[in-house]
Amino acid sequence: MLQNSVRVYRFAKPPNLLSAYETANNPWGLCCLSPKRIAFPGRTTGHVQLVEIATGNVSIIPAHTSAVKAVQLSPDGEMLATASEMVSPLPHASHLAEYPANVAIFGWERGP
Numbered sequence: 001m002l003q004n005s006v007r008v009y010r011f012a013k014p015p016n017l018l019s020a021y022e023t024a025n026n027p028w029g030l031c032c033l034s035p036k037r038i039a040f041p042g043r044t045t046g047h048v049q050l051v052e053i054a055t056g057n058v059s060i061i062p063a064h065t066s067a068v069k070a071v072q073l074s075p076d077g078e079m080l081a082t083a084s085e086m087v088s089p090l091p092h093a094s095h096l097a098e099y100p101a102n103v104a105i106f107g108w109e110r111g112p
Contacts, residue, residue, distance in 0.1 A: 006031055006040045019056060021049060030068060034077030041068045048082055 005022050009015040023041045031040040038051045046064035048071060051057070064084035072081045 003027060006038070008038070019051075021051065021058070023049070024067070028069065030071050032071050032073045034073040034075065036077035037073060039071050039073050039080055041071070046084060048080065050080065 003026060004024070005020055006026075007017060007021075008019040010018055021040070022043050024043055024045045024047070026041050031038065036053060038053060040049055041047070042049045042060050044060075044062075045067050046062065048061045048063050048068060050059040050061060052059075061080070061082075063082045066084045068082055069085050070081075070083040073079070074081075
């Protein structure tokens with residue numbers, strides 16, 4: 001995990017780089033792994049990249065309009081929860097999406 005990229009390695013001597021993905025500025029090192037998928041910030045602020053481990057297919061989810069502050073996959077990798085800090089009177093927003101449709105099934109905001 002770097003400031004602007006996520007790198008996936010196979011453990012070996014030396015480690016074998018399998019994939020590298022560019023991200024938006026990610027100073028919190030956000031990344032979540034399930035047996036099927038990896039989720040981390042996208043290249044565009046507020047977006048999340050969801051990578052299928054078996055195929056390498058990448059889905060881009062436009063989850064927020066401001067920087068993603070948290071990302072979590074369910075244990076089976078079928079649901080994704082994200083949160084952001086919005087620049088508005090309501091500073092915190094959250095989003096819950098179901099895979100593979102990447103359809104938002106719940107969203108909420110709260111005030112300060």
